[in-house]
Amino acid sequence: MKILVCISNVPDTTTKITFTSNNTQFNAAGVQFILNPYDEIALARAIELTDGGNGTVTVINVGDVGTEPTIRKALAIGATDAVRVNAVAHDAWFVAKQIAEYAKANAFDLILTGRESIDYNGSKVAAMVGELLDIPSVSIIKKLDISGSHATVEREIEGGKEILSIPLPFIAGTAEGVAEPKIPNMRGIMSARTKPLQVIEPVDVALNLEVTAYETPAPRGQVKLVSADETAKLVDLLHTEAKVI
Amino acid sequence: MPVLVYTENAGGKFKKSIFEVVSYAKAIADAQSTTLTAISIGDVSADDLALLGKYGADKVLNVSADKLKNFVNQAYASVIAEAAKSEGADIVVLSNSFSGRGLAPRVGAKLDAGVADGAVSLPELSGGKFSIKKTAFSGKAFAVVELTSAKKVIALTPNSYQVVDKGTSAKVEDFSVDVKESDFKAMLKEIVRSTDKISLPDADIVVSGGRGLKGPENWGMVEELANLLGAATACSKPVSDAGWRPHSEHVGQTGIAVSPNLYIAIGISGAIQHLAGISRSKVIVVINKDPEAPFFKVADYGIVGDAFEVVPKLIEAVKAYKATA
Ligand SMILES: Cc1cc2nc3c(=O)[nH]c(=O)nc-3n(C[C@H](O)[C@H](O)[C@H](O)COP(=O)(O)OP(=O)(O)OC[C@H]3O[C@@H](n4cnc5c(N)ncnc54)[C@H](O)[C@@H]3O)c2cc1C
Numbered sequence: 368m369k370i371l372v373c374i375s376n377v378p379d380t381t382t383k384i385t386f387t388s389n390n391t392q393f394n395a396a397g398v399q400f401i402l403n404p405y406d407e408i409a410l411a412r413a414i415e416l417t418d419g420g421n422g423t424v425t426v427i428n429v430g431d432v433g434t435e436p437t438i439r440k441a442l443a444i445g446a447t448d449a450v451r452v453n454a455v456a457h458d459a460w461f462v463a464k465q466i467a468e469y470a471k472a473n474a475f476d477l478i479l480t481g482r483e484s485i486d487y488n489g490s491k492v493a494a495m496v497g498e499l500l501d502i503p504s505v506s507i508i509k510k511l512d513i514s515g516s517h518a519t520v521e522r523e524i525e526g527g528k529e530i531l532s533i534p535l536p537f538i539a540g541t542a543e544g545v546a547e548p549k550i551p552n553m554r555g556i557m558s559a560r561t562k563p564l565q566v567i568e569p570v571d572v573a574l575n576l577e578v579t580a581y582e583t584p585a586p587r588g589q590v591k592l593v594s595a596d597e598t599a600k601l602v603d604l605l606h607t608e609a610k611v612i
Numbered sequence: 613m614p615v616l617v618y619t620e621n622a623g624g625k626f627k628k629s630i631f632e633v634v635s636y637a638k639a640i641a642d643a644q645s646t647t648l649t650a651i652s653i654g655d656v657s658a659d660d661l662a663l664l665g666k667y668g669a670d671k672v673l674n675v676s677a678d679k680l681k682n683f684v685n686q687a688y689a690s691v692i693a694e695a696a697k698s699e700g701a702d703i704v705v706l707s708n709s710f711s712g713r714g715l716a717p718r719v720g721a722k723l724d725a726g727v728a729d730g731a732v733s734l735p736e737l738s739g740g741k742f743s744i745k746k747t748a749f750s751g752k753a754f755a756v757v758e759l760t761s762a763k764k765v766i767a768l769t770p771n772s773y774q775v776v777d778k779g780t781s782a783k784v785e786d787f788s789v790d791v792k793e794s795d796f797k798a799m800l801k802e803i804v805r806s807t808d809k810i811s812l813p814d815a816d817i818v819v820s821g822g823r824g825l826k827g828p829e830n831w832g833m834v835e836e837l838a839n840l841l842g843a844a845t846a847c848s849k850p851v852s853d854a855g856w857r858p859h860s861e862h863v864g865q866t867g868i869a870v871s872p873n874l875y876i877a878i879g880i881s882g883a884i885q886h887l888a889g890i891s892r893s894k895v896i897v898v899i900n901k902d903p904e905a906p907f908f909k910v911a912d913y914g915i916v917g918d919a920f921e922v923v924p925k926l927i928e929a930v931k932a933y934k935a936t937a
Contacts, residue, residue, distance in 0.1 A: 526811030595917030
């Protein structure tokens with residue numbers, strides 16, 4: 368089985384998000400970048416599904432040379448080989464076009480992404496690639512099992528789940544429950560240095576979206592403390608002052 | 613050219629978040645001096661379809677073909693794109709729900725439209741530009757995106773727009789589309805709904821517990837408080853990682869982002885990754901025994917105290933309030 372895992376390079380979860388140039392640029396100064404946490408889940412499941420010589424896992428990232436440490440991390444975790452599309456990831460549409468182009472030329476049985484990236488949270492790449500390849504896509508899955516030419520997946524819905532049967536090939540975005548992220552071991556880290564990392568040039572894309580500005584949430588006022596014996600007062604405040612109950 | 617809004621149903625019923633989407637799409641249609649067409653796919657009764665008119669739809673396209681009774685991402689995206697073409701709609705609006713997140717990008721790709729996912733405001737129209745604010749960095753910030761394509765798809769974040777009862781009505785028409793066979797490859801086997809609970813993304817009030825609650829056996833009081841308030845229950849990441857609560861309850865940067873009217877955090881420290889997912893809550897109440905817990909810095913109301921003493925007292929106070937209300 369040939370699996371393609373789409374990975375993105377995102378600010379570490381502890382990053383305090385700030386902007387520069389009159390709130391038009393993300394301030395990357397001093398920011399640690401990591402493999403998107405949801406992509407770690409996708410990668411972990413792909414490695415499990417191909418365990419014991421039962422296939423290969425290729426990771427693909429659209430990014431400039433600065434994303435290579437994150438790609439090497441994915442190789443250290445256990446991907447077989449990697450592809451970097453040499454371009455700044457303008458937006459989900461741009462990224463999806465590049466991935467679809469690569470996938471068309473290299474037939475995969477399964478394509479996985481994380482459910483969303485923790486920077487733009489779009490959940491868009493999987494469905495866009497699905498549309499571009501005309502294969503089924505499932506945006507947010509909590510479980511993925513494969514038997515022969517079919518997969519059984521659990522999809523999250525509000526207040527429950529759907530269980531689907533899907534023929535390969537298809538694309539899905541993974542969430543918690545699909546697999547536990549894997550930590551690279553010493554052997555993985557050593558071998559990652561020599562695993563193939565192919566760099567390819569991007570295809571042209573007609574863009575349709577620009578990020579023009581950023582905002583940070585308005586700060587909240589001072590907390591109003593109520594003593595532990597005055598829960599009735601808290602309820603009253605929530606009713607009369609905050610008007611939320 | 614009308615605006616098209618896709619009104620997703622759950623088991624044949626529309627949720628409040630769908631009326632938000634209709635109200636929002638109506639405001640966009642008004643700003644464009646045009647009408648609003650809704651498209652509903654599945655098994656929805658005439659009475660329920662009529663509700664779409666009440667919230668602003670001028671016309672409702674009802675797709676009730678047997679094959680389309682249950683959600684199939686690929687097929688539904690084809691139907692919505694075809695409806696947009698047949699209506700001549702340049703703007704398609706839907707909910708940024710779990711299903712909506714699978715549809716919006718596919719509809720966008722079919723229509724050559726830019727997709728504004730996770731929208732939290734009406735489009736800003738100035739100087740011929742069409743810009744929308746959306747959540748970014750998992751709730752730590754917002755990004756303003758400009759859609760530069762002629763066609764546009766907008767997925768609205770639940771709890772971001774007020775439902776407006778227009779008191780109007782819509783004419784309902786049957787709508788049918790030929791959908792290609794290969795759009796039905798994904799087969800629904802089973803839907804599992806937890807009917808006894810309020811779903812977290814839809815909830816107006818959320819009661820959330822953290823590691824301070826010590827173990828799953830102590831969630832009884834969290835559930836009791838939630839039941840009394842008509843709230844959904846949630847938790848911090850370590851709590852779901854430990855298996856005390858299901859993953860579907862985990863909120864935060866790597867879990868669900870929620871924006872309820874009221875978020876009550878019990879025994880949660882307020883780590884940056886947790887706060888990211890709840891920062892859009894209207895009012896935040898924190899109960900924590902450590903006065904230095906970072907959560908108090910972003911809370912509106914707080915009680916410094918042991919959850920095992922405070923929560924039972926709070927339950928009594930809510931009961932007393934409900935008895936008089
Ligand atoms: C990549 C990554 C992603 C992450 N994503 C998320 C995420 O999406 N969501 C998330 O929640 N976390 C996330 N985390 C984890 C986050 O950093 C914190 O570890 C986590 O939020 C802490 O959970 P907690 O507050 O329940 O537990 P703790 O930090 O252990 O805090 C427990 C709190 O309970 C209080 N307490 C203890 N006993 C009592 C009592 N009897 N009564 C009242 N209060 C009491 C303590 O004072 C303390 O403040 C992520 C971490 C990483 C590395």
